Structure formats: structure tokens, C-alpha cells
Amino acid sequence: xxxxxxxxxxxxxxxxxxxxxxxxxxxxxxxxxxxxxxxxxxxxxxxxxxxxxxxxxxxxxxxxxxxxxxxxxxxxxxxxxxxxxxxxxxxxxxxxxxxxxxxxxxxxxxxxxxxxxxxxxxxxxxxxxxxxxxxxxxxxxxxxxxxxxxxxxxxxxxxxxxxxxxxxxxxxxxxxxxxxxxxxxxxxxxxxxxxxxxxxxxxxxxx
Amino acid sequence: xxxxxxxxxxxxxxxxxxxxxxxxxxxxxxxxxxxxxxxxxxxxxxxxxxxxxxxxxxxxxxxxxxxxxxxxxxxxxxxxxxxxxxxxxxxxxxxxxxxxxxxxxxxxxxxxxxxxxxxxxxxxxxxxxxxxxxxxxxxxxxxxxxxxxxxxxxxxxxxxxxxxxxxxxxxxxxxxxxxxxxxxxxxxxxxxxxxxxxxxxxxxxxx
Amino acid sequence: xxxxxxxxxxxxxxxxxxxxxxxxxxxxxxxxxxxxxxxxxxxxxxxxxxxxxxxxxxxxxxxxxxxxxxxxxxxxxxxxxxxxxxxxxxxxxxxxxxxxxxxxxxxxxxxxxxxxxxxxxxxxxxxxxxxxxxxxxxxxxxxxxxxxxxxxxxxxxxxxxxxxxxxxxxxxxxxxxxxxxxxxxxxxxxxxxxxxxxxxxxxxxxx
Amino acid sequence: xxxxxxxxxxxxxxxxxxxxxxxxxxxxxxxxxxxxxxxxxxxxxxxxxxxxxxxxxxxxxxxxxxxxxxxxxxxxxxxxxxxxxxxxxxxxxxxxxxxxxxxxxxxxxxxxxxxxxxxxxxxxxxxxxxxxxxxxxxxxxxxxxxxxxxxxxxxxxxxxxxxxxxxxxxxxxxxxxxxxxxxxxxxxxxxxxxxxxxxxxxxxxxx
Numbered sequence: 078x079x080x081x082x083x084x085x086x087x088x089x090x091x092x093x094x095x096x097x098x099x100x101x102x103x104x105x106x107x108x109x110x111x112x113x114x115x116x117x118x119x120x121x122x123x124x125x126x127x128x129x130x131x132x133x134x135x136x137x138x139x140x141x142x143x144x145x146x147x148x149x150x151x152x153x154x155x156x157x158x159x160x161x162x163x164x165x166x167x168x169x170x171x172x173x174x175x176x177x178x179x180x181x182x183x184x185x186x187x188x189x190x191x192x193x194x195x196x197x198x199x200x201x202x203x204x205x206x207x208x209x210x211x212x213x214x215x216x217x218x219x220x221x222x223x224x225x226x227x228x229x230x231x232x233x234x235x236x237x238x239x240x241x242x243x244x245x246x247x248x249x250x251x252x253x254x255x256x257x258x259x260x261x262x263x264x265x266x267x268x269x270x271x272x273x274x275x276x277x278x279x280x281x282x283x284x
Numbered sequence: 285x286x287x288x289x290x291x292x293x294x295x296x297x298x299x300x301x302x303x304x305x306x307x308x309x310x311x312x313x314x315x316x317x318x319x320x321x322x323x324x325x326x327x328x329x330x331x332x333x334x335x336x337x338x339x340x341x342x343x344x345x346x347x348x349x350x351x352x353x354x355x356x357x358x359x360x361x362x363x364x365x366x367x368x369x370x371x372x373x374x375x376x377x378x379x380x381x382x383x384x385x386x387x388x389x390x391x392x393x394x395x396x397x398x399x400x401x402x403x404x405x406x407x408x409x410x411x412x413x414x415x416x417x418x419x420x421x422x423x424x425x426x427x428x429x430x431x432x433x434x435x436x437x438x439x440x441x442x443x444x445x446x447x448x449x450x451x452x453x454x455x456x457x458x459x460x461x462x463x464x465x466x467x468x469x470x471x472x473x474x475x476x477x478x479x480x481x482x483x484x485x486x487x488x489x490x491x
Numbered sequence: 492x493x494x495x496x497x498x499x500x501x502x503x504x505x506x507x508x509x510x511x512x513x514x515x516x517x518x519x520x521x522x523x524x525x526x527x528x529x530x531x532x533x534x535x536x537x538x539x540x541x542x543x544x545x546x547x548x549x550x551x552x553x554x555x556x557x558x559x560x561x562x563x564x565x566x567x568x569x570x571x572x573x574x575x576x577x578x579x580x581x582x583x584x585x586x587x588x589x590x591x592x593x594x595x596x597x598x599x600x601x602x603x604x605x606x607x608x609x610x611x612x613x614x615x616x617x618x619x620x621x622x623x624x625x626x627x628x629x630x631x632x633x634x635x636x637x638x639x640x641x642x643x644x645x646x647x648x649x650x651x652x653x654x655x656x657x658x659x660x661x662x663x664x665x666x667x668x669x670x671x672x673x674x675x676x677x678x679x680x681x682x683x684x685x686x687x688x689x690x691x692x693x694x695x696x697x698x
Numbered sequence: 699x700x701x702x703x704x705x706x707x708x709x710x711x712x713x714x715x716x717x718x719x720x721x722x723x724x725x726x727x728x729x730x731x732x733x734x735x736x737x738x739x740x741x742x743x744x745x746x747x748x749x750x751x752x753x754x755x756x757x758x759x760x761x762x763x764x765x766x767x768x769x770x771x772x773x774x775x776x777x778x779x780x781x782x783x784x785x786x787x788x789x790x791x792x793x794x795x796x797x798x799x800x801x802x803x804x805x806x807x808x809x810x811x812x813x814x815x816x817x818x819x820x821x822x823x824x825x826x827x828x829x830x831x832x833x834x835x836x837x838x839x840x841x842x843x844x845x846x847x848x849x850x851x852x853x854x855x856x857x858x859x860x861x862x863x864x865x866x867x868x869x870x871x872x873x874x875x876x877x878x879x880x881x882x883x884x885x886x887x888x889x890x891x892x893x894x895x896x897x898x899x900x901x902x903x904x905x
Contacts, residue, residue, distance in 0.1 A: 251675035
């Protein structure tokens with residue numbers, strides 16, 4: 078299998094989607110001085126990870142394009158939990174892609190403690206032989222969710238998927254600490270919004 | 285006029301088109317080990333230049349979006365003259381934009397000596413209030429054409445559009461030198477293509 | 492005051508220090524497959540913030556270069572609290588800069604809840620008129636410390652330095668949640684290190 | 699040989715030197731509105747090219763660090779031939795590197811037609827085990843010289859070093875066309891400088 082040829086459109090899709098989602102941040106900052114998006118990253122799944130996942134899930138290599146949804150992966154990080162659905166809504170409204178699946182691991186977090194909102198999209202790439210529609214997975218999460226997920230990922234890598242029970246317990250406690258941090262932040266946010274309304278009201282009264 | 289708000293979608297279009305046209309280069313290099321595209325640059329027209337051009341051409345500021353086609357500008361540089369039409373053909377074939385006008389300043393160069401192929405496209409940008417179609421100008425040229433155009437541009441800037449006659453004469457001679465360089469390069473290229481065919485033929489004969 | 496001329500060497504220092512500190516991450520990842528540095532950002536202080544701080548602290552504008560240490564600012568983010576001193580140690584050992592001051596806001600956090608380790612360095616920049624030594628501040632912190640500091644910064648900006656008491660209380664609780672997250676992470680880390688030692692020991696025994 | 703470990707400091711040097719030489723451009727543009735540097739590129743020599751060159755020149759792999767001067771390579775492109783020595787002078791004046799050798803292929807161009815000014819420097823990189831001095835080659839050339847060199851390089855690659863005689867003849871003619879383009883540009887430049895002096899004189903007279 079010529080991996081660089083096969084993965085080229087996925088790499089192109091990652092580059093384009095990064096630029097497009099970062100664009101939202103700029104539009105928001107210019108129009109409203111703040112943005113639901115903090116930063117955006119992206120990557121093409123490395124070949125060893127593709128092979129490992131294909132083996133684990135029994136996906137034939139000639140069906141990767143339809144059976145493996147995260148060959149092209151994008152991550153959108155938000156400051157507040159409430160921003161996540163705003164970002165998802167913007168993705169749904171785009172006319173340059175189709176949403177084919179959504180998974181809400183925030184309402185129903187995974188057993189490991191993992192939280193994130195996943196949107197799988199079908200995205201058209203213009204190759205030198207014409208348009209090609211490919212699948213990409215966009216993960217939307219808070220900074221705290223992302224922080225935890227990064228640690229879990231490197232532990233999974235270190236232990237090859239078999240994290241010892243005591244480390245798993247620790248990870249769950251860290252997931253709770255990350256969750257509490259998000260909760261505190263949400264409450265600060267409400268406080269701010271209420272304060273802003275008072276402030277605007279007061280200014281309006283005084284005019 | 286709130287320039288940053290007005291120009292935000294143009295800036296986004298420039299970022300996206302740069303990534304998309306650079307993508308061709310990568311596709312070509314992965315598939316064929318060489319590419320008709322050498323490099324791609326882009327810019328949003330600076331506000332003072334917009335105002336100056338609007339004044340000169342009598343364009344009302346509320347008609348900029350339809351009357352000024354190069355608010356978003358992209359440049360594609362090629363090694364060889366023959367690569368230019370290949371790039372234009374690829375732009376015409378894209379399904380994510382519409383070509384609305386083409387100007388061939390290579391067949392009919394400007395009196396100043398300027399050579400380039402211009403393609404004006406209508407390109408959809410996803411803003412936070414929905415899709416917005418904007419105009420963008422893509423200039424396709426060789427490295428030598430670009431080199432000359434850069435010098436002419438900085439002279440025009442220095443002399444505020446009134447380049448003295450003796451400098452103009454020099455510029456025309458430099459344009460000829462750039463043209464001759466492109467001619468020499470084209471002939472090298474044919475030489476190479478012929479050489480490659482001999483080479484392939486010879487290998488085929490020997491098998 | 493010609494700000495762009497005055498700030499040019501600071502901007503250059505930020506660009507160079509970012510590349511240099513990111514370099515550590517790459518060296519670590521190539522040699523040891525993991526790095527104490529997660530990511531590095533940098534910025535030159537915006538002119539309005541310089542003016543505001545100069546006014547507040549009574550710094551004459553012609554003494555900015557010696558009296559304001561954070562015109563050039565670099566941030567280094569770490570996954571674990573223990574990584575912070577590793578990074579500080581590496582900065583101390585560099586031969587291309589001098590450490591002139593250190594402030595440990597981790598052992599003694601600020602009343603607001605702020606935690607970070609600050610290193611002020613003197614760094615030589617090569618300008619077009621020769622070498623010029625400038626001051627730069629490097630802040631080293633965990634992702635959780637950074638997350639909290641970002642929120643506090645935007646609240647300070649919104650409330651112009653006068654955050655209301657109830658929001659301050661919330662911020663302190665968020666700071667505690669960030670602190671607990673760091674604590675949980677540190678314990679996971681120890682767990683991992685112990686696990687790794689067992690693992691290495693076991694392998695050594697079996698050989 | 700662990701290439702990624704061996705080449706890591708070279709890669710770091712390339713990144714730092716690119717940022718440092720691009721800095722000159724910005725300093726010049728801020729102070730004088732134009733710059734002798736048009737753009738800067740850099741690369742670490744790819745492993746196959748290292749092996750091929752080591753074999754051809756009989757360099758043992760454990761002496762690469764002292765015997766192969768262009769493992770880290772930087773290119774500085776100028777608009778005008780006269781800018782080249784300005785850039786070289788600036789490199790000589792830096793206090794963060796030592797010039798160990800200079801080769802002037804402009805006064806004495808290579809038989810192939812190649813023109814460029816090469817400066818070999820010794821540059822200190824801070825690795826995780828301390829400072830390490832490495833060699834880097836900085837090539838300074840005009841855009842036209844660079845254009846020609848790019849073509850020659852790809853022909854050499856295609857023909858594996860054995861360019862056929864007829865293609866060589868063509869290349870020499872292209873080198874001459876590039877040379878003439880540089881000559882025309884130099885004359886335009888003088889014209890501009892003279893025009894500018896007249897202009898300044900006239901303004902001074904009128905005051």
C-alpha cells in the first residue's frame with residue numbers, strides 16, 4: 078500500500094479544516110471581541126496506529142476510507158463547556174461539508190472518564206484527478222478535557238492499552254478534578270454574564 | 285467603515301485558497317515527484333491601496349465587494365511558462381469555486397512589459413452568520429515574471445505611479461531579459477522531455 | 492516614540508526564544524520519547540498595556556528597557572508540576588543568555604491564586620547596528636496553571652483590574668480546582684514512575 | 699547510525715538561523731522601509747544525499763560533523779547583486795557565530811554557470827546535554843541566481859549527476875540569461891539611486 082498517496086487527501090483535508098475552524102475564532106474576535114474557540118489542532122493518523130486499529134477492529138485495508146472515520150482528525154479546544162455546542166452548531170451549518178454522525182461523550186462520558194463531543198463529517202477535497210469525498214472526525218472539548226485526554230493517551234501508549242488498575246483509579250480521580258475545574262469555570266462564566274447584564278442595564282439607565 | 289469586519293471574509297478566503305493551491309503542489313510531488321507549482325503567496329489588499337484604487341477608478345466604497353476584484357489576491361509561481369495553463373486548468377476544474385473572468389497578459393502582455401495570467405473566481409466563505417460569496421483574483425506566473433513584477437511594483441510605489449521615462453526604458457529591457465530567461469528555460473524543458481522519452485524508449489527496448 | 496523601532500529587538504528576541512525553547516521539546520522527544528515541555532508561546536507586550544503599566548508603576552518611557560522586564564514575554568507550558576524546575580534548570584544552563592532574576596510563585600502563590608515560575612533573562616539580539624542586550628521574562632507553568640491564568644487575565648481586562656468580590660471568590664475556587672488537578676496528575680506520574688521501575692526490574696531479572 | 703539524534707542539532711541550527719536572518723529583513727523594513735534580504739529558506743541535508751556525498755568524497759560517517767559543511771544549509775535571496783555583500787558583512791559582524799570559510803562563486807563562477815556567495819559558519823546550539831558547536835553553510839544569491847540553481851539541481855537529480863552535453867549547453871545559456879537579468883536589475887537600481895538623490899537634492903533646494 079502506498080501510504081503517502083493514500084493519505085495525501087486526508088492530509089489536505091486536515092490542513093483545510095484547521096484553517097477553516099481557526100477562521101471562526103478570528104471572525105468572532107473581530108466581531109465580538111471573544112470566541113468560543115480557544116485553539117485548533119489536527120493530524121493524520123500515523124500509519125502504525127492505523128494498522129494497529131485495523132487489526133484490532135478487523136477492518137480490511139481496502140475499506141479504510143469508509144470504515145475508519147478518524148484517519149483525518151481535528152481537535153477544537155474551548156474555554157467553557159457551554160461553548161462546545163456553539164461550535165458543533167457552527168459545524169452543522171457549514172455548506173462545504175456534511176455531518177454524517179455525532180457522538181456526545183459529554184452527556185455520557187466513557188467508562189475511562191473520557192469526555193468530548195465528536196462530529197464525523199464528509200468533506201470534499203480537490204485532488205489532481207478531481208473531487209474526492211473523505212471522512213474526518215472533529216473532536217470538540219474544553220481545555221481541561223483535552224488536558225486529561227492527552228495524559229490518558231500517553232498512558233495508553235506506554236502500557237499498550239493495558240493500564241494497570243491502580244493507575245486507572247488515579248486517572249478517574251484526575252478526570253473528576255478536570256470535571257470540577259470545568260464546573261468552577263462554568264460558574265465563573267455565569268457570574269460574568271450576570272455582572273455584564275447589570276453593567277449594561279446600569280449604563281442604559283444612566284443614559 | 286469597519287475595515288477589519290469588512291475584510292475578515294477576504295482574509296479567510298486568502299488563507300483557504302493558499303492552503304488549497306499549495307495542496308496541488310503536494311499532490312503532484314507525492315504522485316509524480318514534480319509539480320507545476322513552485323510556491324504560492326497571498327494577501328488582502330491594504331486599506332490605503334483600496335482607497336487609492338477606489339478613488340482612481342471611481343468605485344463607491346459600498347460597491348467594493350462587486351467592483352474591486354482583487355481585494356483577496358493569490359499568486360501562484362511556476363518554473364516554466366508551459367506550467368501556467370496546467371495550473372489554470374486545475375483551477376477551472378475545482379468544484380469549490382466558480383471562475384468568473386480570465387485575463388491572459390502572457391499572450392498579450394501589458395505596455396509596461398507586465399506578463400501574468402489572471403483568473404477571477406467567486407469563492408464561498410463560511411462566516412459566523414452563514415455562507416458569503418466573495419471575489420478573489422488568482423495570478424499565475426513564472427518566477428521570472430514574478431521577479432520583474434516585484435521590481436515594477438516597488439518602483440511604482442516609490443514614484444507614486446509616475447515612473448520617469450529613463451527608468452521605464454530600463455524596466456522594459458529588464459522585462460525582455462526576464463522573457464529571454466523564460467524562453468531559455470522552456471527550451472531546456474523540451475530538451476529534458478525529449479531526453480526522458482529516449483531514456484524510457486531505450487529502457488523499454490532493453491527489457 | 493517610534494514604537495515599532497523600539498520594539499523590533501524585543502519582537503526578534505521573542506521569535507528566537509520561542510524557537511530555542513521549542514527546540515528542547517524536539518531534542519527530548521527524539522532522545523527520550525517524551526518532553527518536560529508541552530508547548531511554548533510568546534508575545535511582545537502591546538503598546539496600550541505598556542503605557543498603562545508604565546503609568547501605574549511610575550516608569551518613565553525612556554527607562555522602559557531597564558525597568559519593564561516583560562516587554563518580551565515567553566510562556567513554557569508543562570504537563571506536570573515536577574517538569575517546571577527541569578525547564579528552569581535548562582534555562583539556567585544556557586550559554587546564550589544570562590538569568591538576572593527568578594520569582595517562584597509556585598512555592599508562594601499570589602493572593603489572587605496565581606501560580607507560575609518566572610525567570611527574567613538578559614538576551615543578546617543582533618540588530619542592523621550591532622548587538623543589543625534586552626530583558627525578557629520567561630514564565631514556566633503547568634497547563635492547569637495556564638488555563639486559570641488565561642481566565643483571570645481576561646477577567647482583569649473585562650473589569651479593568653477591579654474584579655468584583657464574588658467573582659474573585661469564584662476565581663479562587665477555580666484556582667483550587669486547577670491546583671487539585673495538578674496534584675492528581677503528579678500522583679499519576681509517581682504511580683507511572685514506580686510502575687516503570689518495577690517493569691524494568693522485572694525485565695532485568697528475567698534476562 | 700541514529701540519524702534523527704545526530705541531525706537534531708543541525709535541524710535546530712537551521713531553525714534558529716532562519717529566524718535570525720529573517721530578523722534582519724524586519725529590522726531593515728522597520729528602519730529603512732526596504733531590505734537587502736528578499737527571503738530566507740533552510741533545510742537539513744536529507745540522509746540519502748548525505749550518504750551519496752560521503753561516498754563520493756570518501757568522508758567516513760564518524761567525521762561528518764567536521765568534514766561535511768552543509769549538513770545545515772541556509773539560503774538568503776536578494777533582489778540585487780549589490781545586496782549580497784551587505785548580507786555577508788552582516789553575517790561577519792554577528793557575535794553569536796564564527797565565520798570559518800567564505801567562497802565567492804560570483805567573482806569566479808563555477809564551470810557549470812553556478813553563481814552564489816557561500817559563508818561557512820560555526821554556530822553554537824544548546825542541546826539537552828549542553829552547548830554543541832556545529833557547522834552550517836549560508837548561501838547568499840540573487841533571485842535570478844537562485845532560479846537557475848533550482849533548475850540545475852533538479853536536472854542533476856534527474857540525470858544522477860550526468861547531465862547530457864546538449865542540456866548542459868542549454869543550461870549555460872540560461873545561466874547567461876539569468877546573469878543578464880541581474881545586470882539589467884543592477885542598472886535599474888543605479889538609475890533609482892540617482893533619481894532619489896536628484897529628488898532629495900531638489901527638495902532640499904526648495905526648502
